[in-house]
Amino acid sequence: MRLPRGFYARDTLTVARSLLGRRLVRVLDGERIAGRIVETEAYVGEEDEASHASPGPTERNASMYLEAGHGYVYLIYGMYHCFNIVTEREGFPAAVLVRALEPLEGLASMRKRRGSVGARSDTELTSGPGRLCQALAIDRSHDGVDLCAQDSPLFLEPGEPVGAWAVAAGPRVNVRGDRAAVRAPWRFRIEGNPHVSR
DNA sequence: GAATCGATGGTCT
């Protein structure tokens, strides 16, 4: 059972909140590596100055304009990848950045890719956008992947949705600019969960 | 624990 296209083709803030508690699954060499989403961030339209879509369509952000339910993966700081889930309608650039997971399946496999840091504790395995991509072996080859396709190596399962009472909202991390819209509380996390990013 | 800094390369002006 995986989340249907209709789940993603909604208002981005709604999707960002609804993604909390869901299970992100990566199939690698026949093995399931999975985690529960505990932190997300929404990026909405070209008017959102913090979004990669703010300069309009470019080669890098092309995936953000795809139909909902696709992946958008980019390289940041020359060494880390970030994984986003495309939302809303085709042609409108919006996505949700998955910022942290609670590791559920394939911990040994995650630990191997995370190296010496991952060996320290489970909370350091997937508590950050760059960390979780390393743990799940997500890279630019997954940019534009269809998360709803039956043969996709990356997809989401319903898991256990989180009630509104357990969701904390705050300003997005590391976005520049001081306009009010940029400071909007579009970062969501499961209140009190130890696996969120710093 | 908090603050700071360097690594490292693709993308856009």
Next chain:
DNA sequence: GACCATCGATTCT
């Protein structure tokens, strides 16, 4: 040539 939707190590209090 500047700028990053980051991380881990180092250097402080």
